[in-house]
Amino acid sequence: MFGHQERVAILLLIAVALVVIAAHIALVQIGKAPFASAYSDQSADGALVSITGIIDQATVLKNGGHVILTVNNVTVFVPANVAGDRAFAKGTAVSLYGTVQTYQGKKEILISSADDIREIQ
Incomplete structure (x- = not known):
């Protein structure tokens, strides 16, 4: 045959x-840890970064349910499909992974998966 x-x-x-x-x-x-570098203001767009800190502010956008977090004075964008029904509270300690992007001239971290945001106990 x-x-x-x-x-x-x-x-x-x-x-x-x-x-x-x-x-x-x-x-x-x-996981992503070995491939991510710590976020800094010099992180290039497209770089996989990590950041750990306390949520200073959490804002749900009215146009689509996206969430904007501020962690250590860094803006973190969580798309609605990633945020899901999850609630983010000010003062919560988190560790997250995301991709650096520039939006309206300011650097931010874009989260691509719900698994990339972990609450720290």
Whole structure:
């Protein structure tokens, strides 16, 4: 039915698929921490950053349910689909990961997943 070359090709495809699946599982387990740098005013747009601190202010925008947080005097944008039904309270200690972006001339951190915001006990 299959020749030698076809069997080798199928085995190679299966091996590559297994390697990709294993790499995905490993990267999910590792998380974003090893790839993120601490946020600073010099962080470049598009950089994956982390920040830990206390929520100074939490504002739900009327046009769509997005949330703007202020953590350590840094603006953090949480899109509505990421915020979901979650409530953010002033004074809550958080650790978060996000991507730096510039909005209206000011740097902010964009959160892309609900898992990227963790409350610290």
